[in-house]
Amino acid sequence: EAGVAQSPRYKIIEKRQSVAFWCNPISGHATLYWYQQILGQGPKLLIQFQNNGVVDDSQLPKDRFSAERLKGVDSTLKIQPAKLEDSAVYLCASSKGLAGDPYNEQFFGPGTRLTVL
Amino acid sequence: RKEVEQDPGPFNVPEGATVAFNCTYSNSASQSFFWYRQDCRKEPKLLMSVYSSGNEDGRFTAQLNRASQYISLLIRDSKLSDSATYLCVVITGYSSASKIIFGSGTRLSIRP
Numbered sequence: 247e248a249g250v251a252q253s254p255r256y257k258i259i260e261k262r263q264s265v266a267f268w269c270n271p272i273s274g275h276a277t278l279y280w281y282q283q284i285l286g287q288g289p290k291l292l293i294q295f296q297n298n299g300v301v302d303d304s305q306l307p308k309d310r311f312s313a314e315r316l317k318g319v320d321s322t323l324k325i326q327p328a329k330l331e332d333s334a335v336y337l338c339a340s341s342k343g344l345a346g347d348p349y350n351e352q353f354f355g356p357g358t359r360l361t362v363l
Numbered sequence: 364r365k366e367v368e369q370d371p372g373p374f375n376v377p378e379g380a381t382v383a384f385n386c387t388y389s390n391s392a393s394q395s396f397f398w399y400r401q402d403c404r405k406e407p408k409l410l411m412s413v414y415s416s417g418n419e420d421g422r423f424t425a426q427l428n429r430a431s432q433y434i435s436l437l438i439r440d441s442k443l444s445d446s447a448t449y450l451c452v453v454i455t456g457y458s459s460a461s462k463i464i465f466g467s468g469t470r471l472s473i474r475p
Contacts, residue, residue, distance in 0.1 A: 279463075281465075286467070287467050287468075288367075288369075288450050288465030288466050288467045288468050289407065289450075289465045290465070291463045291464075291465075294461075294463070296458065296459070301458060301459035301461075302459065302461065302462075337406060337407075344457060344458040344461070345454060345457070345458060345461035345463055346394065346395055346454050346455075346456055346457030346458060346460075346461040347395065347457070348394070348395040348396075348412055348414070349412060350395070351397075351409045351412075352407075352409070353409075354406035354407050354408070355406060356405070356406055357406055
Protein backbone atom coordinates (compact mmCIF):
# COMPACT_ATOMS: atom_id res chain seq x y z
CA GLU A 247 0.00 0.00 0.00
CA ALA A 248 1.46 3.36 -1.02
CA GLY A 249 1.92 5.88 1.76
CA VAL A 250 1.10 9.56 1.92
CA ALA A 251 3.00 11.45 -0.77
CA GLN A 252 4.13 15.05 -0.42
CA SER A 253 6.02 17.42 -2.66
CA PRO A 254 8.30 19.21 -2.76
CA ARG A 255 10.47 17.75 -0.01
CA TYR A 256 12.41 20.98 0.45
CA LYS A 257 11.71 24.60 -0.40
CA ILE A 258 13.70 27.76 0.21
CA ILE A 259 12.03 31.10 -0.44
CA GLU A 260 12.44 34.70 0.57
CA LYS A 261 9.97 36.42 2.86
CA ARG A 262 6.93 37.85 1.12
CA GLN A 263 7.11 35.21 -1.60
CA SER A 264 4.42 32.58 -2.13
CA VAL A 265 4.75 28.83 -1.82
CA ALA A 266 2.49 25.83 -2.31
CA PHE A 267 2.70 22.29 -1.01
CA TRP A 268 0.97 19.24 -2.42
CA CYS A 269 -0.28 16.11 -0.68
CA ASN A 270 -1.69 12.86 -2.00
CA PRO A 271 -3.22 10.80 0.82
CA ILE A 272 -3.53 7.05 1.06
CA SER A 273 -6.24 5.80 -1.27
CA GLY A 274 -9.60 5.54 0.44
CA HIS A 275 -8.71 7.71 3.40
CA ALA A 276 -11.53 10.13 4.07
CA THR A 277 -9.75 12.46 6.47
CA LEU A 278 -6.75 14.60 5.57
CA TYR A 279 -4.75 16.81 7.91
CA TRP A 280 -2.10 19.50 7.44
CA TYR A 281 0.29 20.13 10.32
CA GLN A 282 3.05 22.64 10.92
CA GLN A 283 6.01 21.38 12.93
CA ILE A 284 8.52 23.96 14.10
CA LEU A 285 11.91 22.64 15.18
CA GLY A 286 11.80 21.27 18.71
CA GLN A 287 7.99 21.29 18.89
CA GLY A 288 5.23 18.81 18.25
CA PRO A 289 3.08 19.03 15.12
CA LYS A 290 0.38 21.71 15.25
CA LEU A 291 -2.82 21.02 13.34
CA LEU A 292 -3.55 23.71 10.75
CA ILE A 293 -6.55 22.26 8.95
CA GLN A 294 -8.54 19.06 8.77
CA PHE A 295 -10.65 17.88 5.82
CA GLN A 296 -13.26 15.18 5.77
CA ASN A 297 -13.59 14.17 2.12
CA ASN A 298 -13.51 17.59 0.43
CA GLY A 299 -15.08 19.57 3.26
CA VAL A 300 -13.21 21.52 5.91
CA VAL A 301 -14.04 20.28 9.40
CA ASP A 302 -11.54 22.34 11.39
CA ASP A 303 -9.39 25.28 10.32
CA SER A 304 -9.41 27.12 13.61
CA GLN A 305 -5.60 27.26 13.80
CA LEU A 306 -4.97 28.20 10.18
CA PRO A 307 -3.69 31.79 9.83
CA LYS A 308 -6.24 32.63 7.20
CA ASP A 309 -4.72 35.98 6.30
CA ARG A 310 -1.82 34.18 4.64
CA PHE A 311 -2.55 30.44 4.58
CA SER A 312 -5.11 28.67 2.42
CA ALA A 313 -5.82 25.03 1.68
CA GLU A 314 -8.10 23.05 -0.51
CA ARG A 315 -8.87 19.43 -1.15
CA LEU A 316 -10.20 18.95 -4.63
CA LYS A 317 -12.55 16.02 -5.27
CA GLY A 318 -11.83 14.72 -1.80
CA VAL A 319 -8.43 13.34 -2.75
CA ASP A 320 -5.30 15.51 -3.27
CA SER A 321 -4.77 18.64 -1.25
CA THR A 322 -2.69 21.80 -1.56
CA LEU A 323 -1.58 24.18 1.17
CA LYS A 324 -0.51 27.67 0.16
CA ILE A 325 1.27 30.45 2.01
CA GLN A 326 1.06 33.94 0.58
CA PRO A 327 3.02 35.98 1.58
CA ALA A 328 5.49 33.96 3.62
CA LYS A 329 7.05 35.26 6.84
CA LEU A 330 10.26 34.24 8.55
CA GLU A 331 8.29 32.48 11.29
CA ASP A 332 6.71 30.16 8.71
CA SER A 333 9.98 28.23 8.51
CA ALA A 334 8.98 24.73 9.56
CA VAL A 335 8.20 21.25 8.31
CA TYR A 336 4.71 20.96 6.85
CA LEU A 337 3.32 17.50 7.37
CA CYS A 338 0.32 16.01 5.64
CA ALA A 339 -1.46 13.06 7.21
CA SER A 340 -4.47 10.97 6.31
CA SER A 341 -6.70 8.53 8.13
CA LYS A 342 -9.44 6.12 7.22
CA GLY A 343 -11.76 7.22 9.99
CA LEU A 344 -12.68 10.41 11.74
CA ALA A 345 -10.64 12.36 14.25
CA GLY A 346 -11.63 11.45 17.78
CA ASP A 347 -12.09 7.77 17.04
CA PRO A 348 -9.76 5.98 19.49
CA TYR A 349 -8.76 3.51 16.76
CA ASN A 350 -8.14 6.15 14.10
CA GLU A 351 -4.48 5.98 13.11
CA GLN A 352 -3.04 8.93 11.24
CA PHE A 353 -0.46 8.13 8.56
CA PHE A 354 2.00 10.89 7.87
CA GLY A 355 3.84 11.85 4.72
CA PRO A 356 7.57 12.70 4.77
CA GLY A 357 6.85 16.42 5.03
CA THR A 358 8.02 19.53 3.21
CA ARG A 359 10.84 21.41 4.91
CA LEU A 360 10.30 25.14 4.29
CA THR A 361 12.98 27.73 4.91
CA VAL A 362 12.00 31.38 4.65
CA LEU A 363 14.95 33.78 4.33
CA ARG B 364 -0.74 26.03 31.38
CA LYS B 365 -0.29 24.15 28.10
CA GLU B 366 -3.14 21.90 27.04
CA VAL B 367 -0.77 18.96 26.59
CA GLU B 368 2.60 18.80 28.33
CA GLN B 369 5.52 16.43 28.08
CA ASP B 370 8.91 16.40 29.75
CA PRO B 371 11.20 17.28 26.82
CA GLY B 372 14.08 15.18 28.17
CA PRO B 373 16.44 14.08 26.87
CA PHE B 374 16.24 10.81 28.73
CA ASN B 375 19.60 9.08 28.35
CA VAL B 376 19.46 5.47 29.53
CA PRO B 377 21.60 2.35 29.01
CA GLU B 378 20.49 -0.46 26.75
CA GLY B 379 18.30 -2.93 28.60
CA ALA B 380 16.97 -0.37 31.05
CA THR B 381 13.32 0.39 31.70
CA VAL B 382 12.21 3.93 31.05
CA ALA B 383 8.89 5.67 31.50
CA PHE B 384 7.53 9.07 30.66
CA ASN B 385 4.26 10.86 31.10
CA CYS B 386 2.09 13.26 29.20
CA THR B 387 -0.38 15.46 31.07
CA TYR B 388 -3.49 17.03 29.56
CA SER B 389 -5.71 19.80 30.82
CA ASN B 390 -9.13 19.01 29.32
CA SER B 391 -10.94 16.40 31.37
CA ALA B 392 -13.32 15.76 28.44
CA SER B 393 -10.51 14.39 26.24
CA GLN B 394 -11.32 10.89 25.09
CA SER B 395 -8.71 9.60 22.63
CA PHE B 396 -5.03 9.22 23.34
CA PHE B 397 -2.08 8.00 21.32
CA TRP B 398 1.69 7.67 21.43
CA TYR B 399 3.58 8.40 18.22
CA ARG B 400 7.27 7.89 17.59
CA GLN B 401 9.30 10.33 15.52
CA ASP B 402 12.84 9.57 14.40
CA CYS B 403 15.18 12.44 13.65
CA ARG B 404 14.09 14.29 10.49
CA LYS B 405 11.36 11.74 9.81
CA GLU B 406 7.59 11.80 10.04
CA PRO B 407 5.69 10.65 13.15
CA LYS B 408 4.45 7.06 13.17
CA LEU B 409 1.86 5.52 15.44
CA LEU B 410 3.39 3.54 18.28
CA MET B 411 0.19 2.66 20.07
CA SER B 412 -3.24 3.85 21.04
CA VAL B 413 -3.92 4.27 24.75
CA TYR B 414 -7.02 2.54 26.02
CA SER B 415 -8.83 3.17 29.28
CA SER B 416 -7.86 -0.23 30.62
CA GLY B 417 -4.23 0.17 29.61
CA ASN B 418 -2.58 -1.80 26.84
CA GLU B 419 0.64 -3.58 26.11
CA ASP B 420 2.47 -4.28 22.87
CA GLY B 421 5.62 -6.29 23.37
CA ARG B 422 8.03 -4.19 25.40
CA PHE B 423 5.74 -1.16 25.39
CA THR B 424 2.96 -0.46 27.88
CA ALA B 425 0.64 2.52 27.72
CA GLN B 426 -1.67 3.60 30.51
CA LEU B 427 -4.30 6.25 31.05
CA ASN B 428 -4.98 7.90 34.38
CA ARG B 429 -8.16 9.92 33.98
CA ALA B 430 -8.26 11.07 37.59
CA SER B 431 -4.87 12.75 37.34
CA GLN B 432 -5.23 13.49 33.63
CA TYR B 433 -2.11 11.92 32.24
CA ILE B 434 -1.05 9.09 29.98
CA SER B 435 2.18 7.17 30.36
CA LEU B 436 4.48 5.09 28.20
CA LEU B 437 6.73 2.42 29.67
CA ILE B 438 9.50 0.82 27.64
CA ARG B 439 11.08 -2.32 29.04
CA ASP B 440 14.41 -3.84 27.97
CA SER B 441 15.21 -0.79 25.88
CA LYS B 442 17.05 -1.22 22.58
CA LEU B 443 19.35 1.16 20.73
CA SER B 444 16.62 1.36 18.07
CA ASP B 445 14.22 2.86 20.63
CA SER B 446 16.16 6.13 20.44
CA ALA B 447 13.65 8.64 19.10
CA THR B 448 11.26 11.39 20.14
CA TYR B 449 7.97 10.17 21.61
CA LEU B 450 4.95 12.37 20.99
CA CYS B 451 1.70 12.06 22.86
CA VAL B 452 -1.54 13.00 21.13
CA VAL B 453 -4.71 14.01 22.92
CA ILE B 454 -8.00 14.35 21.08
CA THR B 455 -11.11 16.00 22.46
CA GLY B 456 -14.42 15.61 20.64
CA TYR B 457 -15.27 13.84 17.39
CA SER B 458 -15.08 14.63 13.69
CA SER B 459 -15.84 18.31 13.01
CA ALA B 460 -15.89 19.07 16.72
CA SER B 461 -12.57 17.38 17.42
CA LYS B 462 -9.48 19.10 18.69
CA ILE B 463 -6.18 17.33 18.08
CA ILE B 464 -3.19 18.34 20.16
CA PHE B 465 0.30 16.91 19.99
CA GLY B 466 2.71 17.26 22.87
CA SER B 467 6.14 18.71 22.19
CA GLY B 468 7.73 15.31 22.53
CA THR B 469 10.12 13.54 24.86
CA ARG B 470 13.55 12.74 23.48
CA LEU B 471 14.90 9.33 24.36
CA SER B 472 18.48 8.28 23.76
CA ILE B 473 19.59 4.70 24.45
CA ARG B 474 23.31 4.25 24.96
CA PRO B 475 25.22 0.96 24.46
